[in-house]
Amino acid sequence: MTLQEYTSSIHNFEECMKCTVCTAYCPVVQVNPLYPGPKQAGPDGERLRLKDPYFFNKALKYCLNCKRCEVACPSGVHVADLIQAARIRYDHSAPKLRDRLLASTDFMGSLARPFAPIVNAVTGLGVTKKVLDATMKIDSHRTFPKYSASSFERWLKRRRKEQAAFPEQVAYFHGCYVNYNYPQLGKDLVKVLNALGVGVQLLEKEKCCGIAMIVNGMSKEATKHAVHNVAVLGKAVEKGLKVVTTSSTCTLTMREEYPALLGVDNSAVKDSLLLATRYIFERLEAGAQLKFRPDFHLKVAYHTPCHMEKLGWGVFSEKLLKMIPGVEFTLLDSACCGISGTYGFKKENYEASQAIGAALFEQIRAVNPDVVACDCETCKWQIEMSTGYSVKNPISILAEALA
Amino acid sequence: MKLNTVIIGGGLAGLTAGIRLQKAGKSTAIISAGQNALHFFSGRFESVSESSADFIDFFAEAGVRLHYHEGVSLMPMGKLVPSSLSLEDVSIFPEGGLPRKALIVNFTGYHDFFSSFLAEGLEKEGCACRIRFIRIDEMERLRESPSEMRSVHIARIMDKAWEKVVQEVRVLLKDEDTVILPQVFGLKDSHTPSLIRERIPAKVVFAGTLPPSVPGIRTQLQLRRRYELLGGTFLMGDEAVSAETDGARVSSISTKNLQGHPLEAEHFILATGGFFSKGLSSNPQKVWEPLFGLDVEALADRNEWYDPDFLKEQPYMGFGVKTDASLRALKAGEIIDNLYVAGSILGATHPELGSGAGLALRSAFAVADLIAKL
Numbered sequence: 001m002t003l004q005e006y007t008s009s010i011h012n013f014e015e016c017m018k019c020t021v022c023t024a025y026c027p028v029v030q031v032n033p034l035y036p037g038p039k040q041a042g043p044d045g046e047r048l049r050l051k052d053p054y055f056f057n058k059a060l061k062y063c064l065n066c067k068r069c070e071v072a073c074p075s076g077v078h079v080a081d082l083i084q085a086a087r088i089r090y091d092h093s094a095p096k097l098r099d100r101l102l103a104s105t106d107f108m109g110s111l112a113r114p115f116a117p118i119v120n121a122v123t124g125l126g127v128t129k130k131v132l133d134a135t136m137k138i139d140s141h142r143t144f145p146k147y148s149a150s151s152f153e154r155w156l157k158r159r160r161k162e163q164a165a166f167p168e169q170v171a172y173f174h175g176c177y178v179n180y181n182y183p184q185l186g187k188d189l190v191k192v193l194n195a196l197g198v199g200v201q202l203l204e205k206e207k208c209c210g211i212a213m214i215v216n217g218m219s220k221e222a223t224k225h226a227v228h229n230v231a232v233l234g235k236a237v238e239k240g241l242k243v244v245t246t247s248s249t250c251t252l253t254m255r256e257e258y259p260a261l262l263g264v265d266n267s268a269v270k271d272s273l274l275l276a277t278r279y280i281f282e283r284l285e286a287g288a289q290l291k292f293r294p295d296f297h298l299k300v301a302y303h304t305p306c307h308m309e310k311l312g313w314g315v316f317s318e319k320l321l322k323m324i325p326g327v328e329f330t331l332l333d334s335a336c337c338g339i340s341g342t343y344g345f346k347k348e349n350y351e352a353s354q355a356i357g358a359a360l361f362e363q364i365r366a367v368n369p370d371v372v373a374c375d376c377e378t379c380k381w382q383i384e385m386s387t388g389y390s391v392k393n394p395i396s397i398l399a400e401a402l403a
Numbered sequence: 404m405k406l407n408t409v410i411i412g413g414g415l416a417g418l419t420a421g422i423r424l425q426k427a428g429k430s431t432a433i434i435s436a437g438q439n440a441l442h443f444f445s446g447r448f449e450s451v452s453e454s455s456a457d458f459i460d461f462f463a464e465a466g467v468r469l470h471y472h473e474g475v476s477l478m479p480m481g482k483l484v485p486s487s488l489s490l491e492d493v494s495i496f497p498e499g500g501l502p503r504k505a506l507i508v509n510f511t512g513y514h515d516f517f518s519s520f521l522a523e524g525l526e527k528e529g530c531a532c533r534i535r536f537i538r539i540d541e542m543e544r545l546r547e548s549p550s551e552m553r554s555v556h557i558a559r560i561m562d563k564a565w566e567k568v569v570q571e572v573r574v575l576l577k578d579e580d581t582v583i584l585p586q587v588f589g590l591k592d593s594h595t596p597s598l599i600r601e602r603i604p605a606k607v608v609f610a611g612t613l614p615p616s617v618p619g620i621r622t623q624l625q626l627r628r629r630y631e632l633l634g635g636t637f638l639m640g641d642e643a644v645s646a647e648t649d650g651a652r653v654s655s656i657s658t659k660n661l662q663g664h665p666l667e668a669e670h671f672i673l674a675t676g677g678f679f680s681k682g683l684s685s686n687p688q689k690v691w692e693p694l695f696g697l698d699v700e701a702l703a704d705r706n707e708w709y710d711p712d713f714l715k716e717q718p719y720m721g722f723g724v725k726t727d728a729s730l731r732a733l734k735a736g737e738i739i740d741n742l743y744v745a746g747s748i749l750g751a752t753h754p755e756l757g758s759g760a761g762l763a764l765r766s767a768f769a770v771a772d773l774i775a776k777l
Binding site for chain 1: 404405432436437438439442443544545547548551553555556559614615620624628631632636638639640641642658659660661662663664679680681
């Protein structure tokens with residue numbers, strides 16, 4: 001055995017060369033001097049925390065978990081994992097009620113959905129926003145995503161037979177957003193997959209991927225979700241099905257965060273869990289064909305969400321969009337939009353959140369596209385609120401362009 | 404995914420080759436395991452003397468502004484070294500054109516810029532130096548986190564506040580012929596250094612800081628943007644983990660992020676850098692190239708790898724993979740037909756002369772032009 005074989009550690013922190021490249025790319029450091037930055041919060045802090053947990057710094061909560069430090073690191077240090085793992089391990093303060101509510105996306109969805117018209121009307125009111133701002137510290141600039149009166153699950157269940165008739169099948173992890181807020185994205189996916197001769201099935205009762213819980217101090221709850229999801233994904237995989245998704249964050253969470261942060265083994269399902277854009281690209285590359293409208297024209301600017309950047313699969317969305325005849329494509333500079341899930345909803349983060357996204361918003365206005373494409377629901381809210389441009393998942397654009 | 408060329412390594416060599424191939428109408432992807440040596444870039448392309456107009460025009464298309472003058476430039480520790488092709492940020496003094504009197508200006512509390520060393524270096528050459536510190540209001544918030552008073556953070560503020568520095572310098576300037584400032588200007592806009600030069604009535608020299616290099620980061624962003632605009636696929640934060648070979652050819656590369664989706668191509672370029680970038684690995688017994696297991700030119704006796712005088716030429720920096728005259732890689736003495744090598748992994752860079760940028764540029768041009776003709 002050589003010396004080098006002893007120098008690896010959990011999350012690779014000993015590989016850190018102190019080059020500070022991670023800090024140069026951290027969007028939080030640029031706007032919030034209270035945040036020590038990924039080098040200090042990650043590998044530097046880890047050395048101290050391992051000696052004595054006293055050195056845990058509460059300012060780590062300012063990390064928005066975008067993982068851009070990790071993508072930038074030339075030495076393979078899992079900087080973002082080090083920071084999130086430290087928060088899980090050392091921060092024992094109970095999450096606030098607000099954070100609990102923001103993090104419990106499927107619980108809130110199942111409560112709100114039956115009363116969707118009322119809930120939407122009430123959360124949209126200026127007075128409600130003021131009350132939430134004052135009592136819960138949820139920033140009043142934010143608009144809560146609308147709840148849909150009918151869930152995606154219900155819609156797809158009604159079409160079970162029709163979907164089962166397709167010669168090939170996939171399972172779909174739709175996530176909370178598609179189920180409760182925006183079933184249209186799920187419907188668009190079904191349209192595109194059906195056009196490829198593939199039928200869509202639900203999983204046997206999926207749960208929220210748990211990312212909002214992980215970053216809001218609810219890792220125990222998140223672990224329960226992870227164990228449950230790996231089991232239901234496993235059932236689909238055992239049947240020989242691939243499982244597709246339309247959210248880059250849910251995908252990253254289930255593929256990467258489950259083992260790295262929650263210690264949940266996902267090795268049996270990981271390779272079968274794919275973003276729909278990758279699945280569709282691979283089908284087309286293997287010879288499948290889609291028929292597009294001849295009259296389609298759309299100027300699209302693609303934004304790479306942070307978790308897509310980490311996943312490294314933005315290339316599939318990009319190639320699919322470019323493949324559509326009539327699409328005029330611009331790739332936006334890869335940069336954080338500032339929302340990072342529930343982070344930007346918190347009053348204390350609002351200003352930082354908008355300052356982080358400013359460069360991206362400026363670039364979008366300069367490109368002036370018909371639509372911004374992006375695979376993340378919370379980026380969608382942020383970009384729509386901050387620029388006024390409409391944001392669509394590449395799958396929805398694909399569906400619109402089909403003949 | 405099927406491409407014409409897959410480039411492993413997203414630094415100066417990889418990006419240069421990628422842009423050149425995209426321009427020639429070839430489809431390419433670049434695999435970049437994190438950020439690269441451009442973040443430590445001095446701004447000088449050492450040892451480039453031939454056909455520099457080609458290089459200058461090529462970079463101008465990406466918005467990267469180069470100039471070519473023969474002379475010496477000032478290094479961060481006060482040493483003057485021979486220079487020719489470099490970023491516009493770097494000032495080159497012609498022979499006999501060294502400053503006589505210099506004003507060195509730093510920001511109070513900024514420790515990554517070595518004003519005293521610079522003064523010492525210049526004074527040896529007969530230049531009288533005066534060091535002054537300035538404070539700019541916009542920078543005050545950085546002091547709340549003193550450990551993060553770094554080049555890039557200052558540069559972000561200077562993108563907006565550089566005119567204030569100009570004002571301060573104009574007030575401080577007496578009869579000096581030269582003003583020396585830290586290289587923290589123009590992170591966003593490569594015109595800023597020349598705007599500063601226009602507004603200060605003396606020669607303005609930007610001297611390097613500790614990394615990350617501000618002009619280097621800007622160059623990396625400009626090159627990546629240019630590459631993507633030409634249709635190239637930049638796989639940031641991904642890593643080549645294994646290669647499939649078919650006889651004397653490479654057929655595909657598998658990456659960490661694209662498990663189960665190998666990148667197939669006609670040609671491959673290995674531009675993974677030297678030891679720091681993990682293009683080469685070593686242990687006390689040997690030096691090797693980790694992805695393909697290529698032949699490496701290295702001294703057998705470990706005691707000869709390095710010179711105990713840290714600042715002397717270090718033999719290990721010259722280690723690199725073996726190639727034929729067309730820069731095709733060798734493995735077990737045999738040529739791999741479609742694997743070309745570019746950049747610092749070729750070895751033969753001398754750190755005291757510069758950063759390896761000249762080698763990266765010339766080898767990337769050479770392999771891209773060979774592939775484009777095939």
